[in-house]
Amino acid sequence: MNERPLLNLFTQLRDAGLPLNIEDYEAVLRAIEAGYGTGDHETLSRLCRTLWVRSEDEERLFDYYFEFLTVPSNQMPLAHFAVPVSPKPPPQFLWKYLAIGLLTGVIAVGGGFAARQIWRPFPLPEQTSHASRSPQLIGLPQPQRVANQPFRLLETNEVLVVLMGAVFSAGLVLAVVWLLQLITDRWIQEGKSRPRIATKTPEFTLASESVQDGNYKVRTNQIVLHTPAEGNQINRHQAPTSDEFFPVTRRQMKQSWRYLRRLVQEGAVTEVDVSATVDQIGRQGIFLKPVLVSRKTNCAQLLIFLDQGGSMMPFQELSTRLVETARRGGRLGRVSVFHFRNCPTDSLCWDSAQRAAESLDAVLKRLSSGRVVVLIFSDAGAARGQFDLKRVEQTEEFLTELRQRVRYMAWLNPMPRQRWVGTTAAEIAYLIPMFEMNRQGLNQAVSVLRGKPITSGMRR
């Protein structure tokens, strides 16, 4: 019995980004010792799932790796579950090869004898046998010996013919079998390959990719929502009418917004401040009345600048959601939205149709500077992939003006980071913390807005 069952699966899951540690592994061992998960494949999977998986996203990853790394067999001893699919072919394959071998042998022998039958009209079997029976007849006259010679030759020829026939027919059979296999393989692949590649392979590669950026949840989310369903597991999570097809779902946006807060005590005084009351009694010598304070509320005011330029058209829905979730689910003090085209300038528009405009100065004056944070949502020229120096300068000017009033600013870019290279976006990313629009990026942007220092690798 293997000393460390399931270790392979455990390390693979860790590599895939599941937050597991050695205690979790020990927990599974303890549970197995106590008799859990020892029945069959399914119970073992259930045990590991209960102990190692903590969300539905993780469950998808787990299911994939578990299927990938374990052999579904009731007879397999426990230790074997940890071994990846072994190179030894399963029994049904063995039978198949045996059958093919046997068939080939039979046909080969049959072919050999058939070839001999065809050859028969030429040699004389009687003489052949005779010659073979008396090969050492020395007393035979010379012509007879010469006449005998072809017969003897013929005899070896005959063996050759049988052999050649056998080899030829065996080759023929093998070729036919090989060809058949090739065709059926192609068939199976054509039937299966599309969904399988679409669902399984990217999940795998993305899972390993995610180790690098530690953001597997969003990645798996994306895959499940993008790929056609295969099998029950995926189907369960695939919502045909769901509109959550963006890298960040509404719920995740809300969750991120909740971290954006600056708590201040404001409003009506309702809560007793015990330590202040005690302090007051100490000073006054007698308890007259408790010291009341107001509740802490979130006063963070969010200013969102939305790019509505042509290249941002595909992301309109995404930006709408960003605003909607901030307004409704974020518990923010106040959310204001302004629109601009391509490059933010002094004049800002209230509505998306860009009818009512206001100067940046006027907007900033109305805001109490300490509480305002600014989030800009724009591709910064990364969508078209061009570099525009004028645009960089204009943006810099805008940001400089903003910085006089606003302390924390962040930029969300719907284009992936690798597309920023060589475009205006790359330059702007030097001026302001810029993040990709995914869950990790949004969280990082929010923590910048909370005044947290930027950790390594966030800034270009």
Add this chain to the structure above:
Amino acid sequence: MEAQDLNRLKYEGNTLTKPQQDECGQILYPYLPSEELVEAVNLAILLERPLLLKGEPGCGKTQLARAVTYELGLAYEAWYIKSTSRARDGLYTYDAVGRLRDAQLAASGIQDGSAERAKNPAAYVRFEELGRAFLNEKRTVLLIDEIDKADIDFPNDLLRELDEQRFKVEETADEYRAKHPPIVFITSNDEKDLPDAFLRRCLFHHVKFPVRERLIEILNARFLGTSPEVLEKAIACFLKLRQDMELDKGAAGKKVSTSELIDWFKALSHNTEEDVLTKLDGKLPYHHVLLKTVEDRDRYLGEG
């Protein structure tokens, strides 16, 4: 001895099949857990880790703790989390104002005992759910309900207490150790993501919607003596509605739940059998129990 104790506690999930009364006289309705859930509960008991339960609203996450308590004959504590809950509130509260009052009374000489009491800070400590679960002589099942309603830092504040099974009362500097590790069930409606450090210490189980046969069992256990014909028809009607909702709203949308099915069936069972059957043939009866928004009502009411 501890090991024996652990070996003995095994949840089977088959005791609470009829409505029962618990020690406080409250009615416990039947609870029929799935095999997976039973295993998860036993693992949580074995490994002494909290079991985190997620699943759609109304699938019986909260009921499980009571069912386990009943079957294993343990003590029960429920801590219902509010948006203002703080981790310390679950352990103990300190009645500072009460002590102040006693001090005032003592100073004015109105009440005799108050001076003595005010000298002893421990008298103003009141243990709350988690604290009581730790200190109970009997092993306790602790339910922490809807943990996601609290502040985002709340679960992390509980880590030490749940991990080390002890806590300290700051005001008196007394430290208390759990007499028996409580069996902790935590439910979450997934409103917020829980911190990783917290998740790492939990076992996770997603309570799934029961299959058809299980639904029939549940209704049979709850409403004794219902004719199979009525049951079949009501469940078929309910499942069709749920299926339609699933198609329209996707996996994440609000769908009719097990608890709503029970409520709805309760409403139905006030009628005679023939009445129920004719009602089920028409448009959806008692739709107020199942359809909770204007959109849902407009969309599904006609289909019956």
